[in-house]
Amino acid sequence: MKQENNIESKIDNIEKMNKKLLLSLEFLRDNINEKKSLEAEETNLKIIKTLIYILDEIDNINKFAIDTGNQELVNNINGVQKNIKKNLIGINVEEIPTANEIFDNKIHKCVQVIESSNEDKFKIVNVIKKGYKYNGNVIRPAEVIATK
Structure with a gap:
């Protein structure tokens, strides 16, 4: 009888330790997944900022084409x-609206x-540099000229 209680007690302790280990493993897995997710988001943001820089350069070329009258x-x-x-x-990723808009310091930067x-x-009344949002969050405010 005493031996049976001792065995049941050991089995109970093993089950408790097993549950603790499973919880610890789940916690570690969640932390690893969260870290991977954050790293992926940081990488995405870097790529998006690079694409925005490329769009800025294309805008500059477009302004030049307009100024020189090269319609093609x-x-x-x-x-x-x-x-x-x-x-x-x-x-x-979306461009922040500026045409016919009222200045909003949450999404615009008045220069x-x-x-x-x-x-x-x-x-x-004019846009100096376009602004962009990613997943609804401003990653670069639009630089604008506004009326007084």
């Missing part, structure tokens, strides 16, 4: 921009203010 180049660049932006939307009696107060 403008048309080609517009097609490239449209394809890139479509693909960025597919990975939850210049101008006086205007024709426009609404704080209306964005």
